Amino acid sequence: MDFSSLTDALSSQNYAKIPDICETLMLQVAAQGIAFQDDWPYAIHLLGHIYVNDINSARFLWKTIPVAIKESRPEVTAAWKIGQNLWTRDYAGVHDAIHEFNWSPEAHCIVAAFSELYTKRMFDLLVSAYSTISIQDAALFLGMNEDDATNYVLQHGWIVDANSRMLTVKRQAVAAEQKLDPSKLQRLTEYVFHLEH
Structure with missing residues (x-):
């Protein structure tokens, strides 16, 4: 599988494009009748949906991830923990989930960008409420x-x-x-x- 478009989005810090890139790649894989490989970037895919505040899509993706992947890749579970806390509006829990995991270099960049964006959203919420x-x-x-x-x-x-x-x-x-x-x-x-x- 060619992940060059995803790698380009990550390196250019264009995190808002990650969900669309991943969805397009998933459709290409499905159209070719190829089973998903173990190297699918589930954590990055989840974090992309979280970054653009599309929690419904993140939930759907989480439900489709094979149990074996969830059990063998702690970063995937850590990414979903952020999504769970967003879903339940546990604002402090979102921050805890961000900071309590040692993210890979690829995920760390998007998590740091999301953390900054989320803090700004929370600040704006405080100002309005x-x-x-x-x-x-x-x-x-x-x-x-x-x-x-x-x-x-x-x-x-x-x-x-x-x-x-x-x-x-x-x-x-x-x-x-x-x-x-x-x-x-x-x-x-x-x-x-x-x-x-």
Whole structure:
């Protein structure tokens, strides 16, 4: 099997393409009637789905992986552990699953990129959901110790109350409304009129 397109995506850090590349390769193998080889990159394939936040596809892939592969390749199981925690919304568990396994060099790159992306997603979630949050809870969501989490949010303009150990969230600036150009409105009106008549 030629995995050069997958290798290229990994080396160029184009992790969002990994699921499509793997699915295409799977279809090619199936079309040729060839049984899947033991060298199929199941861990990378799972991590690709996880990276693009397609947990349903990751679950489906996990169910199709032979038991012998699951038992003989701990990295495949470790990748799925991240997916399980995402599925159950165990935010701290996602971070634990990322950090508790010694990933191969290929997987380490995508896991590190996902970890950074996931931390940003969690930060954005905190910004949209909270006006204040405890340092302890913020650290859980961000997968950091309390000092690192505090420093991280302070860099984004949050305020810390050392006495209560609470953080005040700084809301992101809302984009200013764009004014509608009257000529564009006129063209739109004419277009809709044309469609109706």
